[in-house]
Amino acid sequence: MQPMFTGQVLPIVRERAGGAVLRTRVLRIASMAESDVDQAAAPVYKTFTNPRTTILGAAGQVELHLTAEGRSEAEAEELIEALAVGIRQALPGRIFSEDGRELPEVVADLLRDQGRTVAVGESCTGGLLSARLTDVAGASAYFERSIVTYSNRAKIEELGVDAGLVERVGAVSEEVAAAMAEGARRVAGTHIGVGITGIAGPDGGTPEKPVGLVYVALDGAAGTRVRRAVFPGGRERVRYQATQVALEMLRRGLLGLAPL
Amino acid sequence: MQPMFTGQVLPIVRERAGGAVLRTRVLRIASMAESDVDQAAAPVYKTFTNPRTTILGAAGQVELHLTAEGRSEAEAEELIEALAVGIRQALPGRIFSEDGRELPEVVADLLRDQGRTVAVGESCTGGLLSARLTDVAGASAYFERSIVTYSNRAKIEELGVDAGLVERVGAVSEEVAAAMAEGARRVAGTHIGVGITGIAGPDGGTPEKPVGLVYVALDGAAGTRVRRAVFPGGRERVRYQATQVALEMLRRGLLGLAPL
Numbered sequence: 325m326q327p328m329f330t331g332q333v334l335p336i337v338r339e340r341a342g343g344a345v346l347r348t349r350v351l352r353i354a355s356m357a358e359s360d361v362d363q364a365a366a367p368v369y370k371t372f373t374n375p376r377t378t379i380l381g382a383a384g385q386v387e388l389h390l391t392a393e394g395r396s397e398a399e400a401e402e403l404i405e406a407l408a409v410g411i412r413q414a415l416p417g418r419i420f421s422e423d424g425r426e427l428p429e430v431v432a433d434l435l436r437d438q439g440r441t442v443a444v445g446e447s448c449t450g451g452l453l454s455a456r457l458t459d460v461a462g463a464s465a466y467f468e469r470s471i472v473t474y475s476n477r478a479k480i481e482e483l484g485v486d487a488g489l490v491e492r493v494g495a496v497s498e499e500v501a502a503a504m505a506e507g508a509r510r511v512a513g514t515h516i517g518v519g520i521t522g523i524a525g526p527d528g529g530t531p532e533k534p535v536g537l538v539y540v541a542l543d544g545a546a547g548t549r550v551r552r553a554v555f556p557g558g559r560e561r562v563r564y565q566a567t568q569v570a571l572e573m574l575r576r577g578l579l580g581l582a583p584l
Numbered sequence: 585m586q587p588m589f590t591g592q593v594l595p596i597v598r599e600r601a602g603g604a605v606l607r608t609r610v611l612r613i614a615s616m617a618e619s620d621v622d623q624a625a626a627p628v629y630k631t632f633t634n635p636r637t638t639i640l641g642a643a644g645q646v647e648l649h650l651t652a653e654g655r656s657e658a659e660a661e662e663l664i665e666a667l668a669v670g671i672r673q674a675l676p677g678r679i680f681s682e683d684g685r686e687l688p689e690v691v692a693d694l695l696r697d698q699g700r701t702v703a704v705g706e707s708c709t710g711g712l713l714s715a716r717l718t719d720v721a722g723a724s725a726y727f728e729r730s731i732v733t734y735s736n737r738a739k740i741e742e743l744g745v746d747a748g749l750v751e752r753v754g755a756v757s758e759e760v761a762a763a764m765a766e767g768a769r770r771v772a773g774t775h776i777g778v779g780i781t782g783i784a785g786p787d788g789g790t791p792e793k794p795v796g797l798v799y800v801a802l803d804g805a806a807g808t809r810v811r812r813a814v815f816p817g818g819r820e821r822v823r824y825q826a827t828q829v830a831l832e833m834l835r836r837g838l839l840g841l842a843p844l
Contacts, residue, residue: 450727451711451713459820463710464734464735468738469738469742470710470711471729472704472729472730474729475724475728478772512738526721527721527722563719
């Protein structure tokens with residue numbers, strides 16, 4: 325289909341368009357609500373009529389589609405860039421991609437370029453973060469191992485999480501997330517460790533620890549940081565959003581926007 | 585949309601259909617080529633004009649859609665069942681679902697019903713099998729832990745795979761797949777262990793061990809079985825198909841169609 329389109333259809337469409345060219349650039353932002361992205365970006369993009377901007381929200385990701393019409397590709401790209409500059413300023417450090425790459429690819433490229441390695445200890449996400457990190461070709465350059473510690477015993481045995489700690493604060497806690505990230509990094513001997521623990525649902529929630537509660541921890545030379553989030557949506561969405569948070573924390577740390 | 589459809593649209597459609605009822609049942613088969621399924625099933629379904637049968641193939645899964653028209657739901661279901669009986673005989677033990685369930689749910693239900701637990705040691709699939717097994721609600725009943733051993737060192741340290749064996753036969757081999765399954769089961773203390781090792785690509789292939797080569801091992805009380813496969817398609821498809829093979833081996837073992 326693609327050669328048919330580019331060879332036969334596109335030239336006809338081009339001629340009928342009378343020389344006008346449409347270009348679209350997609351700005352991607354992770355683990356930020358659509359309303360928050362729009363609140364920051366709308367004051368900028370609303371002052372432009374060319375490009376037009378469309379905002380698209382999905383679980384754990386928001387996209388701004390900037391579409392410009394010009395007399396040439398270069399002119400359309402210039403018009404897009406004029407708006408993109410403003411949006412970047414409105415969302416400092418939050419746009420992870422403008423070139424079509426998804427978040428795992430961006431993180432993979434950063435890890436590879438910096439020669440850094442990562443290990444994962446994940447619970448409620450059940451291997452999804454590892455699967456996403458290794459979905460990128462050449463993952464063996466930065467991905468060492470991952471331990472999916474679904475049971476408490478596995479957390480204790482595999483990641484050296486203190487049994488007393490689990491008893492005291494519960495498996496879904498800031499402290500255990502941190503201990504999992506530290507354990508993954510120590511056991512695997514990598515530069516970075518990631519820990520994820522939470523309640524993906526639909527069962528297992530309590531008033532204090534509701535379904536959707538997730539702790540994501542990042543451990544590196546600069547110490548351990550933990551982010552707490554309560555995600556809406558069903559099991560699949562909660563798990564996916566948790567991996568987006570972890571990837572975004574990795575990205576920010578690797579870019580020096582946060583300690584790592 | 586759904587209440588609008590069932591409340592307002594459906595009654596009108598029903599009246600216009602003049603009392604005729606259409607019913608569809610989907611028969612799902614895992615890790616079997618579309619052409620092989622069709623070769624077995626076509627001689628049966630081609631003798632029927634009602635139901636009509638459509639075959640749909642995707643990576644690692646084939647679906648037979650049986651659609652019957654009757655004067656009532658019961659009649660349509662009877663017509664479907666008359667054909668389904670024949671297809672079941674043509675594909676003995678190969679249909680994993682006729683009720684809408686996907687393969688991980690079927691395996692999860694079998695594990696839960698039998699009170700059996702599973703642990704996974706996976707390499708090229710990078711956590712995808714674990715993610716699919718834990719995507720089902722209540723996975724903690726049967727899923728203990730998983731170790732994603734991407735590096736050779738991780739295979740040796742985490743799963744007790746013999747370093748000399750890896751050196752001798754290579755990480756992508758029948759022997760290492762078996763050792764990973766045995767190691768996962770021993771380390772986690774579960775009833776069943778699964779091991780997966782292979783070359784997801786796009787790089788890393790050789791003439792002897794091409795991209796797409798995967799070994800899947802299942803270890804249980806009855807010993808260890810290994811299946812070798814060479815999957816077509818890109819990285820994502822290779823990984824997905826490998827998890828389908830593992831799930832189908834689990835299903836057949838749990839149903840007593842193969843030793844486990």
